[in-house]
Amino acid sequence: MADKYCIFVDVDSLNVLYKCGDKFVAALSYSTSLDRLGETLPALGAGFDIYLCMKPRAPGEGDLVIDELSITGLPFTVDSEELYHLLRYFRDYQSFGEVYLCNWVNNYIQSARVQTFKSVVYYGDRVALIGVKDSILEEFKLYPSQREFEETDGRGYTGYGDVGLIDIDGFKAQYPEFSTGSKPQLAAVAPLVHSYRTSLRMDTGDLFEKLKKSRMSGEKFSSTFVEREPKPVIKPEDPGITPTTPLPEPELGPELSEPVEPVRKLVPVITKLLMATTCILAIAFGVCAGIVAKDIGPADNTSYFNQVQSRIAEIQEMASVYQQALTFTSGTSTALRYCQDSEVAITILGFEHFDDQYIVRYSCVSEDDCQQFVNYVSNNYLVVGYNSLGVAEVEGQTVLQYTLTFS
Amino acid sequence: MNKTIFTLALSAALLAGLLLTPYGVQGVLDIKSANEQAAESRDAMSSNLQLAQNQAVSDVQAFVDNRTFGVAYDDVTKLASVLGSVSGIEILNVYDVDPSQGYIDIGYNTENSKPKAVRFELSVVDPYVALNAIETLQLAVVSIEYNAPDAMDVIFLVGGVI
Numbered sequence: 001m002a003d004k005y006c007i008f009v010d011v012d013s014l015n016v017l018y019k020c021g022d023k024f025v026a027a028l029s030y031s032t033s034l035d036r037l038g039e040t041l042p043a044l045g046a047g048f049d050i051y052l053c054m055k056p057r058a059p060g061e062g063d064l065v066i067d068e069l070s071i072t073g074l075p076f077t078v079d080s081e082e083l084y085h086l087l088r089y090f091r092d093y094q095s096f097g098e099v100y101l102c103n104w105v106n107n108y109i110q111s112a113r114v115q116t117f118k119s120v121v122y123y124g125d126r127v128a129l130i131g132v133k134d135s136i137l138e139e140f141k142l143y144p145s146q147r148e149f150e151e152t153d154g155r156g157y158t159g160y161g162d163v164g165l166i167d168i169d170g171f172k173a174q175y176p177e178f179s180t181g182s183k184p185q186l187a188a189v190a191p192l193v194h195s196y197r198t199s200l201r202m203d204t205g206d207l208f209e210k211l212k213k214s215r216m217s218g219e220k221f222s223s224t225f226v227e228r229e230p231k232p233v234i235k236p237e238d239p240g241i242t243p244t245t246p247l248p249e250p251e252l253g254p255e256l257s258e259p260v261e262p263v264r265k266l267v268p269v270i271t272k273l274l275m276a277t278t279c280i281l282a283i284a285f286g287v288c289a290g291i292v293a294k295d296i297g298p299a300d301n302t303s304y305f306n307q308v309q310s311r312i313a314e315i316q317e318m319a320s321v322y323q324q325a326l327t328f329t330s331g332t333s334t335a336l337r338y339c340q341d342s343e344v345a346i347t348i349l350g351f352e353h354f355d356d357q358y359i360v361r362y363s364c365v366s367e368d369d370c371q372q373f374v375n376y377v378s379n380n381y382l383v384v385g386y387n388s389l390g391v392a393e394v395e396g397q398t399v400l401q402y403t404l405t406f407s
Numbered sequence: 408m409n410k411t412i413f414t415l416a417l418s419a420a421l422l423a424g425l426l427l428t429p430y431g432v433q434g435v436l437d438i439k440s441a442n443e444q445a446a447e448s449r450d451a452m453s454s455n456l457q458l459a460q461n462q463a464v465s466d467v468q469a470f471v472d473n474r475t476f477g478v479a480y481d482d483v484t485k486l487a488s489v490l491g492s493v494s495g496i497e498i499l500n501v502y503d504v505d506p507s508q509g510y511i512d513i514g515y516n517t518e519n520s521k522p523k524a525v526r527f528e529l530s531v532v533d534p535y536v537a538l539n540a541i542e543t544l545q546l547a548v549v550s551i552e553y554n555a556p557d558a559m560d561v562i563f564l565v566g567g568v569i
Contacts, residue, residue, distance in 0.1 A: 282420040301445045319463035322470040329542035354550035
């Protein structure tokens with residue numbers, strides 16, 4: 001049987017240390033690619049224990065306190081949802097042995113070569129001031145940034161980093177496989193190495209099952225849960241712990257990490273922008289609709305009406321022709337003969353009959369004759385009017401020409 | 408912004424958009440009313456047209472039924488032949504005329520033309536003889552114009568009314 005693997009994972013930095021048998025065989029960083037860790041673990045092909053070295057959240061920033069991992073001055077506070085996904089991620093691999101949870105702060109303190117010190121270390125994207133006296137944590141303060149620390153409590157402080165705290169020589173003597181490592185590299189893996197030998201570690205089997213049941217039932221389990229306290233408002237002059245800034249979480253990939261906060265903040269902004277845009281578009285639509293309606297305007301039926309009326313008049317006129325067709329010509333003959341039978345001295349030049357009107361064009365030598373002819377016609381017909389066409393010279397005689405319209 | 412406020416804002420925006428138009432809501436409503444009235448007028452006009460057509464068709468049919476002359480009223484060639492055979496009547500020309508344009512000439516009548524009306528240009532010795540012959544033919548005469556001493560024009564329908 002192959003030697004049992006132990007894998008130490010810094011869930012904050014994703015530095016991973018591999019131990020096979022008595023020796024540490026590899027130290028890799030997966031900070032930029034969690035997926036590669038997911039590919040590596042199953043490929044090991046043998047059972048392995050996993051040690052998850054985790055930095056506790058600041059008090060008030062988590063909903064679960066694990067007493068087994070708490071140290072004096074700093075309860076081991078975690079977010080239960082985050083912890084559940086973290087454990088599920090590693091327990092999903094078929095070949096795991098045990099999955100242990102360790103306290104990174106405790107390991108850091110225990111890895112130091114002195115028992116009393118103050119150190120400032122990166123704590124996610126914040127920095128933490130860790131004050132230790134006789135290996136007991138006495139001070140733990142979080143600052144949003146190193147600049148904040150410098151401007152407040154960090155004036156004159158020169159002990160940045162933890163490189164100097166690690167007993168590098170003793171470390172290399174104890175673990176010859178690290179003999180070629182640099183100080184920063186060894187300082188980074190020292191808390192992981194300590195996970196193997198510390199008693200402050202917790203088998204997560206029961207914890208994971210309780211978390212799973214809690215999620216399914218929707219109830220909090222055991223007394224280890226604490227109510228999430230409202231995050232205190234941080235005054236500008238308070239450079240200490242800033243709960244409003246969430247504790248940086250290890251980059252555990254999209255299926256483990258929570259949605260990124262900036263994106264969450266952007267959603268309502270985008271929604272409001274969309275609504276405002278919709279309102280603007282509605283106004284534009286209304287204006288366009290009105291303009292279109294104006295351009296369409298009332299239907300102009302004048303042309304249509306004139307056309308149809310003209311057509312109706314034409315049809316009615318033609319229909320009247322058919323109605324009186326059989327008597328039309330006889331009427332012409334009668335009227336023409338009536339005019340010619342006049343005893344008035346006139347000469348008929350032309351005769352026209354259309355509709356129910358007659359127009360006779362005639363000439364005479366005197367106006368009296370013309371008037372007498374009009375009177376004559378009016379005895380039998382309705383005279384509509386008569387007009388003078390002027391005078392003409394006929395066979396050396398001047399005559400008057402008229403038209404008489406009657407019906 | 409909850410949905411109710413958003414809905415109200417959207418409605419107000421639409422209303423404002425309509426009010427901001429050059430024509431305005433009242434103008435649009437006036438247009439709508441005018442268009443409705445115009446549509447009613449068009450319907451009434453169409454109805455009147457249909458009535459006139461029906462009446463005309465009925466009149467034509469009555470005219471045809473009452474005719475007793477053996478040549479159809481729209482058989483221009485035969486009518487011209489018959490009329491030209493009457494002593495004292497000479498057909499000088501036969502024109503197609505357009506009833507919709509005051510019966511103006513639109514060309515000589517041919518066998519292929521399908522006019523609604525024609526004009527016979529006649530030379531007559533005695534107008535009464537000509538008028539008697541025309542009456543015998545039982546034409547749908549539109550007008551008769553006699554110019555002394557011997558010219559006579561007769562316009563009559565040969566193509567129905569539609």
